[in-house]
Amino acid sequence: MAELVKLTIDGREIQAEKGALLIEVARQNGIEVPAFCYHEDYSLQAACRMCLVEIEKTPKLQVGCTTPAAEGMVVRTDSDIVRTARKGTLEFLLTNHPLDCPVCDKGGECELQDMVFRYGAGESRFVERKHHVDEKQWSPVVYFDAPRCILCYRCVRACNEGMGVGALGVGNRGAISEIIPNHDDHLECDECGACIDICPVGALTSGSYRYQTRPWEMEHVGTICTHCADGCKTTLGVRNHEIVRGNNRDRSGINDEFLCIKGRYAFDFTKHPERLQSPMLRTEKGYQPISWSKALAIVATKFSTVKLAGGRFGVIGSNHTTNEENFFLAKFARQGLETKNIDHHRTGDLAAFFDALSGKNNVLATTADLYQAKAVLVVGADLSQQHPFLAFQARANVRHHDGHIYAVTTGEVREDQQAVASVRVEKGGELAGVESLRDKLKAEGDLVIVFGDAVQGDVLRKLVAFGDSLGIPVKYVCLVDYSNSRGAFDMGVTPKDGGLSREQMLAAADLDVLWVVGANPLKNAQLASKNAFVVVQDLFMTETAKQADIVLPAASAYEKSGTVTNVCGEVQKLAQAIKVMGPKTDLEVMGLIAKEMGLDLGIWLPEKVFAEIRKSVHGYNMSQGQLAVGPAATMPLNGRVAALPGTIQSSGDTLFTSGSLTRYSGILNSVMEAPGQLYRGKGQ
Amino acid sequence: MTFSPQLEQRFAKMLTRYPEGRTRSAVIPMLIYAQDEVGAITRDVIEEVAKRCKVTPVQVDEVVGYYSMLHRKPQGKFHVQVCTNISCLLVGGEELYEHAKKKLGVGHKETTADGQFSLEEVECMGACSWAPAVEINYDFHHHVTPEKLDQLIDGLRKAH
Numbered sequence: 001m002a003e004l005v006k007l008t009i010d011g012r013e014i015q016a017e018k019g020a021l022l023i024e025v026a027r028q029n030g031i032e033v034p035a036f037c038y039h040e041d042y043s044l045q046a047a048c049r050m051c052l053v054e055i056e057k058t059p060k061l062q063v064g065c066t067t068p069a070a071e072g073m074v075v076r077t078d079s080d081i082v083r084t085a086r087k088g089t090l091e092f093l094l095t096n097h098p099l100d101c102p103v104c105d106k107g108g109e110c111e112l113q114d115m116v117f118r119y120g121a122g123e124s125r126f127v128e129r130k131h132h133v134d135e136k137q138w139s140p141v142v143y144f145d146a147p148r149c150i151l152c153y154r155c156v157r158a159c160n161e162g163m164g165v166g167a168l169g170v171g172n173r174g175a176i177s178e179i180i181p182n183h184d185d186h187l188e189c190d191e192c193g194a195c196i197d198i199c200p201v202g203a204l205t206s207g208s209y210r211y212q213t214r215p216w217e218m219e220h221v222g223t224i225c226t227h228c229a230d231g232c233k234t235t236l237g238v239r240n241h242e243i244v245r246g247n248n249r250d251r252s253g254i255n256d257e258f259l260c261i262k263g264r265y266a267f268d269f270t271k272h273p274e275r276l277q278s279p280m281l282r283t284e285k286g287y288q289p290i291s292w293s294k295a296l297a298i299v300a301t302k303f304s305t306v307k308l309a310g311g312r313f314g315v316i317g318s319n320h321t322t323n324e325e326n327f328f329l330a331k332f333a334r335q336g337l338e339t340k341n342i343d344h345h346r347t348g349d350l351a352a353f354f355d356a357l358s359g360k361n362n363v364l365a366t367t368a369d370l371y372q373a374k375a376v377l378v379v380g381a382d383l384s385q386q387h388p389f390l391a392f393q394a395r396a397n398v399r400h401h402d403g404h405i406y407a408v409t410t411g412e413v414r415e416d417q418q419a420v421a422s423v424r425v426e427k428g429g430e431l432a433g434v435e436s437l438r439d440k441l442k443a444e445g446d447l448v449i450v451f452g453d454a455v456q457g458d459v460l461r462k463l464v465a466f467g468d469s470l471g472i473p474v475k476y477v478c479l480v481d482y483s484n485s486r487g488a489f490d491m492g493v494t495p496k497d498g499g500l501s502r503e504q505m506l507a508a509a510d511l512d513v514l515w516v517v518g519a520n521p522l523k524n525a526q527l528a529s530k531n532a533f534v535v536v537q538d539l540f541m542t543e544t545a546k547q548a549d550i551v552l553p554a555a556s557a558y559e560k561s562g563t564v565t566n567v568c569g570e571v572q573k574l575a576q577a578i579k580v581m582g583p584k585t586d587l588e589v590m591g592l593i594a595k596e597m598g599l600d601l602g603i604w605l606p607e608k609v610f611a612e613i614r615k616s617v618h619g620y621n622m623s624q625g626q627l628a629v630g631p632a633a634t635m636p637l638n639g640r641v642a643a644l645p646g647t648i649q650s651s652g653d654t655l656f657t658s659g660s661l662t663r664y665s666g667i668l669n670s671v672m673e674a675p676g677q678l679y680r681g682k683g684q
Numbered sequence: 685m686t687f688s689p690q691l692e693q694r695f696a697k698m699l700t701r702y703p704e705g706r707t708r709s710a711v712i713p714m715l716i717y718a719q720d721e722v723g724a725i726t727r728d729v730i731e732e733v734a735k736r737c738k739v740t741p742v743q744v745d746e747v748v749g750y751y752s753m754l755h756r757k758p759q760g761k762f763h764v765q766v767c768t769n770i771s772c773l774l775v776g777g778e779e780l781y782e783h784a785k786k787k788l789g790v791g792h793k794e795t796t797a798d799g800q801f802s803l804e805e806v807e808c809m810g811a812c813s814w815a816p817a818v819e820i821n822y823d824f825h826h827h828v829t830p831e832k833l834d835q836l837i838d839g840l841r842k843a844h
Contacts, residue, residue: 171746171749182742182745184727
């Protein structure tokens with residue numbers, strides 16, 4: 001426990017940790033000290049002069065954001081002199097700031113507006129011409145309007161410290177200082193847009209959102225990003241049933257202020273012109289749109305006929321549909337179709353993972369553990385590319401807790417910048433690389449080991465044995481791709497108990513029905529069975545859909561409710577942001593097919609299905625309340641898990657790709673780094 | 685890019701002069717020496733200094749933008765810097781600068797057509813006791829009068 005000091009703020013006696021910053025002490029006690037440049041996650045800047053406070057026996061006003069609390073201090077945050085100083089600061093900030101609030105994207109949610117409204121003077125003494133510089137476009141997603149900038153350096157610090165990219169700086173000096181990008185007139189970076197979110201004014205604006213709407217015209221829907229497995233919360237701004245913005249201004253998710261380009265911008269696939277709007281039936285004249293009732297009847301009849309004749313089914317589920325959908329699909333396959341042939345594209349060896357850890361307690365790391373652990377070891381994964389939020393957590397750990405990062409990878413990774421030790425290995429040499437770090441790791445207080453698909457089967461067991469042998473508390477994260485790989489596994493979308501794996505289904509010459517829900521298995525593979533009736537549920541005409549007999553248009557994650565489980569096993573709720581006319585959620589489609597077939601698989605409402613999941617899936621017995629407000633639920637282990645047939649391979653997505661969805665996101669394809677060429681050939 | 689063997693040697697030594705992990709301290713001296721050899725701070729110089737000092741290019745860019753003695757474009761062979769800050773101003777610094785403009789026929793941060801001279805109005809260079817002061821390249825000239833400046837410029841012109 002840190003030493004406590006007594007001080008007085010605005011006449012109130014307050015106890016605070018010695019050395020805590022005045023601005024924080026005041027905030028914790030409900031006293032607002034206004035500030036622009038101060039941000040609790042990043043280094044101190046003391047640039048904006050907005051947080052000036054009066055301290056007794058100190059002749060001049062002091063900045064609250066860098067002055068530590070000390071015994072006996074008497075602080076005033078609302079005296080005449082402080083109020084005058086704030087007025088003066090705001091008057092200065094407005095000398096060159098254009099008063100274009102009526103057309104500024106930030107208008108209505110601008111910190112400068114709020115501050116001037118609350119603390120500012122009604123008029124300005126400056127009559128000089130404002131210094132004007134034209135607006136610049138730095139990338140498809142980032143625009144910079146220099147005159148609006150108040151030089152708080154938040155964007156520079158967020159990019160340097162938070163993202164580890166360092167693409168922004170400050171050029172020139174004095175009154176003509178302005179933020180500069182890393183390549184003279186353009187940015188080459190993660191294109192994450194963190195700089196835009198963190199900008200207190202409208203200096204940095206988003207290419208996809210600018211001049212689209214006013215903030216108060218949107219509804220704000222907090223949901224979970226549908227792209228990678230990290231499970232970041234993204235708040236979607238919705239107007240007229242269209243998503244116009246993604247951000248995390250309320251910072252209420254597990255990801256706090258973090259979002260990458262996918263979470264912030266890659267919602268645009270929802271309105272892609274090639275989006276399927278009605279069921280499509282393959283005919284001699286190509287695909288013809290048909291009604292839902294006809295389509296459901298065709299599918300149900302086919303399923304019933306094949307089932308009656310004792311035919312062979314193959315069911316391929318998704319790693320980005322909800323837990324409820326995965327659960328229902330697994331139930332449909334096993335009980336409705338009476339087949340064990342169900343699988344999904346597995347991207348991490350969760351079976352071996354849970355098996356190797358069975359019997360141990362407290363060994364599954366959460367996303368918060370990466371921020372709090374003394375050390376993080378990354379094995380065989382390019383974390384910043386594939387799991388940007390986990391990488392962000394590890395970086396924040398170094399920044400805030402002096403945490404240590406170790407990397408064992410086949411190539412250069414961003415984690416090297418901060419790593420205590422980086423080991424380069426050939427593919428397959430990961431274990432030897434880890435072993436070479438034994439002494440260093442042993443000396444750590446505790447450790448989180450994060451590993452990619454290079455670590456599976458026996459190698460995975462050996463890695464866990466290595467962790468055991470260190471004699472310190474070790475937690476693990478088995479990396480998987482896509483928003484609900486973990487959920488697909490937990491819900492039983494796997495060929496356990498002797499079913500055919502995904503590859504075996506595709507290779508089986510006598511398959512009668514292949515039912516693909518939200519997956520693209522035929523992207524790089526052939527279907528051996530020539531007579532199989534192929535049913536595909538998807539958003540787009542993917543390679544797999546193009547081989548289907550019937551395609552059913554599906555709703556995306558932003559268009560439905562339900563739950564998803566992230567890479568660390570944290571279960572979170574989706575919220576429906578927009579309604580769609582043609583497509584239906586996969587759950588509804590499955591429910592309707594079941595009904596048409598006369599099967600009783602229960603009610604297909606997400607809440608009802610989740611109630612069933614709570615009862616029957618180990619570890620998911622969390623309350624609705626916990627699901628709604630967090631913290632994210634995590635699950636205990638469940639004994640031995642049998643190995644599964646089939647291959648396990650990560651799709652190796654980068655920051656700028658998201659499987660088959662990539663090509664339907666204009667934004668992901670518009671940035672110069674797309675799809676990940678900035679890092680292609682480097683790292684793993 | 686590489687520099688002359690002498691400069692390479694100087695840079696190598698420079699990097700050892702700071703405590704471990706503080707190679708960024710070498711950014712400014714490296715930029716100045718590189719500017720002298722290359723003639724200006726080009727994009728290549730920025731990238732190279734960043735690499736050697738283990739900082740990002742944009743961090744070097746910030747430094748170049750901040751300091752007026754670092755130039756992105758080549759200066760004249762003789763870079764005439766006239767101080768017009770308070771001490772020099774009081775004893776004729778401004779008149780001296782106006783005179784220099786007329787004499788050279790160029791303005792602030794401009795270079796003569798033959799590339800021989802460039803002119804810059806600078807802030808205090810710490811020579812207040814001998815104001816008004818002029819710096820030509822790295823040489824200081826004290827108590828400069830318009831006549832003395834003419835002699836200086838004519839002398840340099842003749843010698844080269």
